[in-house]
Amino acid sequence: MAEKQGNQTPNTPDVSETELREMKVDELRQEARDEEISGASGMRKEELVQEVAKAKSGNDAGDSGSGDSDSDADDLGAGPEGGKIRRGPDSSKSLKYSQEVTSTEDEPEREGRSLATTHHEVIRQWAEEREGVPATVEGTEHGDHLGVLRIDFGGDDANLRHVGWDEWFATFDERGLNFIYQEQRSDGQQSNFFRLENPQREDA
Known part of the structure; x- marks a missing residue:
């Protein structure tokens, strides 16, 4: 051998x-x-x-x-907000009806439940369970700052550039974003749905 x-x-x-x-x-x-x-x-x-x-x-x-x-x-x-949802004048309806998650121990109240968090480890674990990698959209950078944040689940989007979690979360917090997501669809299947929202303005 x-x-x-x-x-x-x-x-x-x-x-x-x-x-x-x-x-x-x-x-x-x-x-x-x-x-x-x-x-x-x-x-x-x-x-x-x-x-x-x-x-x-x-x-x-x-x-x-x-x-x-x-x-x-x-x-x-946990991140600077302790995992709590950031609220503002442009908070969406989906944020208002989402279950707030502030710990990796929190469980969805039911299958298909819309969830929201700012907790770094919750987001990271959710992504890594789905083999997701932190990424940004090429061409949307602002000087030395990352552009639009994404998570790459291994699709064919050539515009995505992988970045480190530290840089991704620094940008996430700097922009005051919320992470809205699902653990499972209503049929019980694992869900990759997520979106980022800035409650202080309409565009995240």
Whole structure:
């Protein structure tokens, strides 16, 4: 049998980065929380792989015990509004009738329920469960700022450019947006429906 060529991190003989990369992002985040890595909810997959590999090898032992790592990660994931819906003069009717979600523990009241949140980790988990990637529409940029925000579910839209979650959420918060979405359609099937709304003006 061929040996696994998985470990690219020096001094980590028992940690296979290949195996870590085969894990789902939410599994990696759980590994990171177990290792008390602070800020795991804000990391991308490759960052999680590197940090978990370092923590498991003991290379980063001096940095991990810096207080309330779990609560810090939760706070970081909530966003500046704590997950609460932003309201304004141009709030849509769909926002008014949506169930507010302020935690990853919140469940829809029923199948097909319209949901709304500003909680970063709720949005990220929803997207990643559907293999969605944060993206922006090419040609809509404003100087150095991202243009129209989207989530790419692997379609054929050549105008979408993938970006990091940190940049996506920074723009999301800067524009004061709400994330309106569904977990399931009324027939119980998983839904990819979402839209972004700025309650302070008509165009998001």
